[in-house]
Amino acid sequence: MYEFAYHKPASIADAAKLLAADGDAKAMAGGQTLIPTLKQRLAKPSAVVDLSGVKELGGISVGGGKVTIGAMTRHADVAASADVKKALPALAALAGGIGDPAVRNRGTIGGSIANNDPAADYPAACLGLGATIKTDKREIPADAFFKGMFETALEPGELIVAVTFPVPEKAAYMKFDQPASRYALVGVFVAKTATGARVAVTGAGSSVFRWKDAEAALSKTWSAAALDGVKASAAGLNADIHGSAEYRAHLIGVMAKRAVEKA
């Protein structure tokens, strides 16, 4: 790691001030992506602003058809939350399947979403449920938040405060893990909502995306069989040693069906 200054502010305002004052400073949530990145010297921030002391960023609240999770909430806490398990079990299950237990004890929802790794799990839940991402400046719908590979609508220094998920009628997430990293080779989040079906795909493309053909089919009939004739296109999908674009396209269909069955 290159050297950096370390700051641990106690409020969102102080954290924002530190980030605004130094364009090369980097916010750190759980650090489970940032620290490995620093160790590989892939990033050289002048300062790391540790958000773990900011109490306003914690907490889970459930009510009024919504689940709101503070940005610094660890994956393990979402997975174990009785309230989340009851209101939105698909989200608790997704959080319980990220990385491994030690990573889940540190990693946070805000960090995962701000990083927008193309194979991360949480972006699929945000897009699949039509979540709202609240920052220290504004509220951003998930449909406008995930812009591309490791790219979001966040402005420099803008901090995620919380994520609000509307509770759907039914939802489930299924992923085909890359067996070493536990990242999603392909992950599909499906949700049946009052206004129709939503299907979000992670791991397959450069960033999470909605599979509109499947949404149309599932909005007509909510069943795995409704996806029988619906094929995901391989155009533009990721291809690497773990799987070709065609293989990933096939997996999207398989995971989507399994998710509908599980929901």
Added chain:
Amino acid sequence: MPKVSMTVNGRAVSADVEGRTLLVQVLRDKLALTGTHVGCDTSQCGACVVHVDGKSVKSCTVLAVQADGASVTTIEGLAKGNELHPMQAAFKEHHGLQCGFCTPGMVMSAVDLAQRNPDPSEHDVREWLEGNICRCTGYHNIVKAVQAGAKAMAAAK
């Protein structure tokens, strides 16, 4: 230079560190607690697992300054004098190791599991140990050891 103060295996310690100093570096290099191993150094293998405030973490992926004020338990903190912790005893009894390099991390992860789930199934154990890699391919006996250790921990309560 930031100063980090924490409780390690029940003992209050403090050290001057750089912001970039990892928790595992403080444990091994400053406190000479070399039971915590560095295997991959990329958050994958789990040889460096310790408990921070009772929860398992990969100490190669936590900055020392993040553990300021925390209570840290390493493999050295489990046994009571010459009496092995029930999970350590179970690893010995069931031969849950060959070369032993991954063992400290395996045991620390297993203790965290047992504290949440006193009677884990084989599936529970295998899933929980996703982040702990053994290259001697000793998983079979590790799983047996973790199940037995969890039961012994529950019985000792």
